[in-house]
Amino acid sequence: xxxxFIPARCGSQSIPFKNIKLFCGKPLIYWNLKALxxxxxxxxxxxxxxxxxxxxxxxxxxxxxxxxxxxxxENAKDTSSTESVIxxxxxxxxxxxxxxxxxxxxxxxxxxxxxxxKALELLLSSKxxxxxxxxxxxxxxxxxxxxxxxxxxxxxxxxxxxCGMLMENxxxxxxxxxxxxxxxxxxxxxxxxxxxxEYTTIELDEEDDWYIAEKLMYxxxxxxxxxxxxxxxxxxxxxxxxxAGMYYGESGEEFKKFNTRDGKGFELLRKAGIKTxxxxxxxxxxxxNRAKKMKVDxxxxxxxxxxxxxxxxxxxxxxxxxxxEVAYIGDDINCKELLENVGMRACPNNALxxxxxxxxxxxxxxxxxxxxxxxxxxxxxxxxx
Numbered sequence: 598x599x600x601x602f603i604p605a606r607c608g609s610q611s612i613p614f615k616n617i618k619l620f621c622g623k624p625l626i627y628w629n630l631k632a633l634x635x636x637x638x639x640x641x642x643x644x645x646x647x648x649x650x651x652x653x654x655x656x657x658x659x660x661x662x663x664x665x666x667x668x669x670x671e672n673a674k675d676t677s678s679t680e681s682v683i684x685x686x687x688x689x690x691x692x693x694x695x696x697x698x699x700x701x702x703x704x705x706x707x708x709x710x711x712x713x714x715k716a717l718e719l720l721l722s723s724k725x726x727x728x729x730x731x732x733x734x735x736x737x738x739x740x741x742x743x744x745x746x747x748x749x750x751x752x753x754x755x756x757x758x759x760c761g762m763l764m765e766n767x768x769x770x771x772x773x774x775x776x777x778x779x780x781x782x783x784x785x786x787x788x789x790x791x792x793x794x795e796y797t798t799i800e801l802d803e804e805d806d807w808y809i810a811e812k813l814m815y816x817x818x819x820x821x822x823x824x825x826x827x828x829x830x831x832x833x834x835x836x837x838x839x840x841a842g843m844y845y846g847e848s849g850e851e852f853k854k855f856n857t858r859d860g861k862g863f864e865l866l867r868k869a870g871i872k873t874x875x876x877x878x879x880x881x882x883x884x885x886n887r888a889k890k891m892k893v894d895x896x897x898x899x900x901x902x903x904x905x906x907x908x909x910x911x912x913x914x915x916x917x918x919x920x921x922e923v924a925y926i927g928d929d930i931n932c933k934e935l936l937e938n939v940g941m942r943a944c945p946n947n948a949l950x951x952x953x954x955x956x957x958x959x960x961x962x963x964x965x966x967x968x969x970x971x972x973x974x975x976x977x978x979x980x981x982x
Contacts, residue, residue, distance in 0.1 A: 694775025
């Protein structure tokens, strides 16, 4: 079993509530949790916190692998060591000695899924006992007595000829649980070093770090994510465009509550040249009227014997596109098949758990009927995966 562990205290001397302060539009802790959630090698992710606000933020992400652990106040002080909360957690849970333990720092948000996976591969292939992450720095170091530590100043090397030194960047560590319990340390025995890109040197400890790290995040990670080319946007109705409520008047007439921001989202898609459609199992005049007002290109209601995936394939055939060029948002079990087959998929915050567990689905922060479709539209138009 491979366990990831993120300590996240409520207090912070330099930046209040640092672990959930917005970083590139998301709470800081989100980025490592998302990277770990997407790793096929991580079985369980533990967030050890003493903070109700952090708990609420973490729960809102709805990551299936993430579990919250209430750390003791004694090990959540400014003077508490990371090892103290690790040992506290391990003393209260039963794991195998050979289980791998990833200690991950929320203050290193530039760590990606590939880093966790490649580091694990290195640890196993090198038959090391533990591993830490480093960056290569080509700075020249001196001690206080005026003596150079890593070069000969009388024969100063050019940067391109200088191998530099490896510096711990604190992103994450890997060790076996048996080693940690025995040595009471995150590192043990033969230590492997996983070298990360130089830009991952930065840790978010001061306000200035924040501004620099956000620039680096946009430059090296967000902007380099493969962009999905979306040509068709499809949406469910109940639980996505609406709050899933069913409202009836005294005469039996049915009402549904829509959000105007979602309507604007459809308008923005149309202006961007992206076709739109609504697919719903029900058949109501209310939805027909809403679809007309939003000027959707395709409306399929009362599917009867057809599934949503089959309908989407029909539309793709008409538009001469593939399912990989389709984005779809849904919330319930009858949306699952289509969600699993489109190129870009998303669900509201209050979607069914089976839907949330679909691989690579985007967990949106809003609930159905609360502008969640617009939230997805904004992501699509920014070109983020």
